[in-house]
Amino acid sequence: EAAVTQSPRNKVTVTGGNVTLSCRQTNSHNYMYWYRQDTGHGLRLIHYSYGAGNLQIGDVPDGYKATRTTQEDFFLLLELASPSQTSLYFCASSDSLNTLYFGAGTRLSVL
Protein backbone atom coordinates (compact mmCIF):
# COMPACT_ATOMS: atom_id res chain seq x y z
CA GLU A 1 0.00 0.00 0.00
CA ALA A 2 1.29 3.40 -0.99
CA ALA A 3 2.31 5.52 1.97
CA VAL A 4 2.59 9.27 2.42
CA THR A 5 3.51 10.59 5.86
CA GLN A 6 3.12 14.20 6.91
CA SER A 7 4.52 15.90 9.95
CA PRO A 8 3.59 17.56 12.15
CA ARG A 9 -0.11 16.70 12.25
CA ASN A 10 -0.94 19.92 14.03
CA LYS A 11 0.99 23.16 14.31
CA VAL A 12 0.30 26.49 15.94
CA THR A 13 2.51 29.48 15.23
CA VAL A 14 2.34 33.24 15.50
CA THR A 15 2.19 35.82 12.73
CA GLY A 16 5.65 36.24 11.28
CA GLY A 17 6.76 32.82 12.46
CA ASN A 18 8.73 30.30 10.46
CA VAL A 19 7.09 26.95 9.71
CA THR A 20 8.23 23.87 7.84
CA LEU A 21 5.81 21.12 6.90
CA SER A 22 7.35 17.79 5.99
CA CYS A 23 6.19 15.04 3.69
CA ARG A 24 7.75 11.67 2.97
CA GLN A 25 6.48 9.09 0.49
CA THR A 26 7.65 5.51 0.23
CA ASN A 27 5.95 4.88 -3.11
CA SER A 28 8.86 5.69 -5.42
CA HIS A 29 6.53 8.12 -7.16
CA ASN A 30 7.99 10.90 -9.21
CA TYR A 31 5.30 13.50 -8.59
CA MET A 32 4.62 15.09 -5.22
CA TYR A 33 2.19 17.88 -4.39
CA TRP A 34 1.28 20.33 -1.66
CA TYR A 35 -2.36 21.40 -1.38
CA ARG A 36 -4.30 23.54 1.02
CA GLN A 37 -7.95 23.02 1.86
CA ASP A 38 -10.22 25.76 3.15
CA THR A 39 -13.96 25.99 3.66
CA GLY A 40 -15.63 27.30 0.53
CA HIS A 41 -12.70 26.37 -1.70
CA GLY A 42 -11.77 23.17 -3.38
CA LEU A 43 -8.33 21.78 -2.77
CA ARG A 44 -5.85 24.29 -4.11
CA LEU A 45 -2.41 23.40 -5.41
CA ILE A 46 0.46 25.32 -3.83
CA HIS A 47 3.57 23.70 -5.33
CA TYR A 48 4.47 20.41 -6.92
CA SER A 49 7.54 18.54 -8.07
CA TYR A 50 8.33 15.78 -10.51
CA GLY A 51 11.61 14.71 -8.95
CA ALA A 52 14.43 15.54 -6.61
CA GLY A 53 15.58 19.10 -7.10
CA ASN A 54 12.59 20.00 -9.25
CA LEU A 55 9.92 22.51 -8.24
CA GLN A 56 6.84 23.67 -10.10
CA ILE A 57 4.62 26.55 -9.10
CA GLY A 58 1.02 25.73 -8.39
CA ASP A 59 -2.07 27.89 -8.36
CA VAL A 60 -1.68 29.61 -4.97
CA PRO A 61 2.09 29.87 -4.39
CA ASP A 62 2.31 33.30 -2.73
CA GLY A 63 3.87 33.15 0.70
CA TYR A 64 5.10 29.58 0.27
CA LYS A 65 8.38 28.00 -0.71
CA ALA A 66 8.93 24.33 -1.31
CA THR A 67 11.89 22.07 -1.71
CA ARG A 68 12.21 18.48 -2.92
CA THR A 69 15.42 17.20 -1.38
CA THR A 70 15.11 13.56 -2.41
CA GLN A 71 12.70 11.34 -4.33
CA GLU A 72 10.99 10.69 -1.00
CA ASP A 73 10.98 14.06 0.74
CA PHE A 74 9.06 17.24 -0.08
CA PHE A 75 8.95 20.23 2.25
CA LEU A 76 6.68 23.25 2.41
CA LEU A 77 8.13 26.39 3.98
CA LEU A 78 6.29 29.38 5.35
CA GLU A 79 8.96 31.92 6.21
CA LEU A 80 6.71 34.73 7.45
CA ALA A 81 3.48 33.03 8.38
CA SER A 82 0.27 35.05 8.19
CA PRO A 83 -3.22 34.32 9.55
CA SER A 84 -4.44 33.82 5.95
CA GLN A 85 -2.25 30.71 5.85
CA THR A 86 -4.28 29.05 8.57
CA SER A 87 -5.50 25.97 6.76
CA LEU A 88 -5.45 22.22 6.39
CA TYR A 89 -2.46 21.18 4.30
CA PHE A 90 -2.20 17.95 2.36
CA CYS A 91 0.76 16.36 0.70
CA ALA A 92 0.25 13.81 -2.05
CA SER A 93 2.24 11.69 -4.44
CA SER A 94 1.04 10.24 -7.72
CA ASP A 95 1.81 7.16 -9.73
CA SER A 96 2.16 6.78 -13.48
CA LEU A 97 -1.62 6.61 -13.83
CA ASN A 98 -1.85 9.93 -11.99
CA THR A 99 -3.70 8.36 -9.06
CA LEU A 100 -3.09 10.55 -6.03
CA TYR A 101 -2.11 9.16 -2.63
CA PHE A 102 -2.60 11.62 0.20
CA GLY A 103 -1.02 12.08 3.56
CA ALA A 104 -3.18 12.50 6.64
CA GLY A 105 -2.93 16.28 6.56
CA THR A 106 -1.42 18.99 8.75
CA ARG A 107 -3.67 21.46 10.47
CA LEU A 108 -1.86 24.79 10.75
CA SER A 109 -3.07 27.72 12.83
CA VAL A 110 -1.37 31.10 12.54
CA LEU A 111 -2.34 33.39 15.40
Add this chain to the structure above:
Amino acid sequence: GQQVQQSPSSLVLQEGENAELQCNFSSTATQLQWFYQSPGGSLVSLLSNPSGTKHTGRLTSTTVTKERRSSLHISSSQTTDSGTYLCAPNVGDNSKLIWGLGTSLVVNP
Protein backbone atom coordinates in the same frame (compact mmCIF):
# COMPACT_ATOMS: atom_id res chain seq x y z
CA GLY B 1 -9.88 28.14 -16.30
CA GLN B 2 -11.44 24.86 -15.41
CA GLN B 3 -14.51 25.16 -13.17
CA VAL B 4 -15.99 22.19 -11.36
CA GLN B 5 -19.54 22.06 -10.06
CA GLN B 6 -20.71 19.20 -7.90
CA SER B 7 -24.31 18.45 -7.01
CA PRO B 8 -26.04 18.05 -4.76
CA SER B 9 -23.95 19.90 -2.21
CA SER B 10 -25.33 17.63 0.49
CA LEU B 11 -27.35 14.46 0.65
CA VAL B 12 -28.94 12.49 3.47
CA LEU B 13 -29.87 8.86 2.99
CA GLN B 14 -31.16 5.93 4.96
CA GLU B 15 -28.85 2.95 4.99
CA GLY B 16 -29.51 0.76 1.99
CA GLU B 17 -30.58 3.59 -0.31
CA ASN B 18 -28.65 4.49 -3.44
CA ALA B 19 -26.87 7.78 -4.09
CA GLU B 20 -26.23 9.59 -7.35
CA LEU B 21 -23.59 12.32 -7.30
CA GLN B 22 -22.96 14.64 -10.20
CA CYS B 23 -19.90 16.50 -11.42
CA ASN B 24 -19.92 19.04 -14.23
CA PHE B 25 -16.83 20.76 -15.51
CA SER B 26 -16.32 23.64 -17.87
CA SER B 27 -13.33 22.60 -19.99
CA THR B 28 -12.11 19.53 -21.79
CA ALA B 29 -10.50 17.00 -19.49
CA THR B 30 -8.46 13.92 -20.25
CA GLN B 31 -8.45 12.75 -16.65
CA LEU B 32 -11.13 12.64 -13.99
CA GLN B 33 -10.86 11.20 -10.54
CA TRP B 34 -13.28 10.72 -7.69
CA PHE B 35 -12.07 10.95 -4.11
CA TYR B 36 -13.57 10.32 -0.70
CA GLN B 37 -12.82 12.52 2.29
CA SER B 38 -13.70 11.00 5.64
CA PRO B 39 -15.30 13.03 8.43
CA GLY B 40 -11.87 12.98 10.05
CA GLY B 41 -10.33 14.60 6.97
CA SER B 42 -8.39 11.81 5.33
CA LEU B 43 -8.50 11.68 1.52
CA VAL B 44 -8.49 8.56 -0.61
CA SER B 45 -8.81 7.99 -4.30
CA LEU B 46 -11.92 6.02 -5.24
CA LEU B 47 -11.44 5.64 -8.95
CA SER B 48 -10.14 7.27 -12.08
CA ASN B 49 -12.62 7.49 -14.93
CA PRO B 50 -11.81 9.87 -17.79
CA SER B 51 -14.49 8.37 -20.03
CA GLY B 52 -17.07 5.62 -20.13
CA THR B 53 -18.27 3.56 -17.22
CA LYS B 54 -16.18 2.06 -14.48
CA HIS B 55 -17.17 -0.12 -11.52
CA THR B 56 -15.46 -0.83 -8.25
CA GLY B 57 -17.35 -2.54 -5.47
CA ARG B 58 -20.58 -0.65 -4.85
CA LEU B 59 -19.37 2.34 -6.87
CA THR B 60 -20.13 3.04 -10.51
CA SER B 61 -18.82 6.07 -12.32
CA THR B 62 -19.98 7.22 -15.73
CA THR B 63 -18.16 10.01 -17.52
CA VAL B 64 -19.37 11.58 -20.77
CA THR B 65 -16.30 13.48 -21.83
CA LYS B 66 -17.80 15.53 -24.66
CA GLU B 67 -20.61 16.67 -22.37
CA ARG B 68 -18.11 17.45 -19.62
CA ARG B 69 -19.89 15.57 -16.90
CA SER B 70 -19.36 12.62 -14.63
CA SER B 71 -21.50 10.81 -12.11
CA LEU B 72 -20.79 8.56 -9.17
CA HIS B 73 -23.42 6.04 -8.16
CA ILE B 74 -23.21 4.45 -4.72
CA SER B 75 -25.42 1.43 -4.34
CA SER B 76 -26.80 0.06 -1.07
CA SER B 77 -25.32 2.85 1.02
CA GLN B 78 -23.80 2.12 4.42
CA THR B 79 -23.23 4.39 7.38
CA THR B 80 -19.50 4.14 6.73
CA ASP B 81 -20.05 5.82 3.35
CA SER B 82 -20.73 9.09 5.16
CA GLY B 83 -18.25 11.76 4.22
CA THR B 84 -17.49 14.10 1.34
CA TYR B 85 -17.09 12.98 -2.25
CA LEU B 86 -14.83 15.08 -4.42
CA CYS B 87 -14.57 15.21 -8.18
CA ALA B 88 -11.33 16.34 -9.82
CA PRO B 89 -10.83 16.66 -13.57
CA ASN B 90 -7.63 17.92 -15.11
CA VAL B 91 -7.38 20.78 -17.59
CA GLY B 92 -6.77 19.74 -21.18
CA ASP B 93 -3.64 17.59 -21.30
CA ASN B 94 -2.22 19.07 -18.12
CA SER B 95 -1.73 16.62 -15.28
CA LYS B 96 -2.86 19.14 -12.68
CA LEU B 97 -6.26 18.41 -11.18
CA ILE B 98 -8.91 21.02 -10.43
CA TRP B 99 -11.16 20.23 -7.50
CA GLY B 100 -14.86 20.64 -6.85
CA LEU B 101 -16.26 21.56 -3.43
CA GLY B 102 -17.72 18.10 -3.02
CA THR B 103 -20.96 16.43 -2.05
CA SER B 104 -21.41 15.85 1.65
CA LEU B 105 -23.14 12.51 2.21
CA VAL B 106 -24.73 11.41 5.45
CA VAL B 107 -26.06 7.87 5.69
CA ASN B 108 -28.26 7.26 8.68
CA PRO B 109 -28.76 3.80 10.20
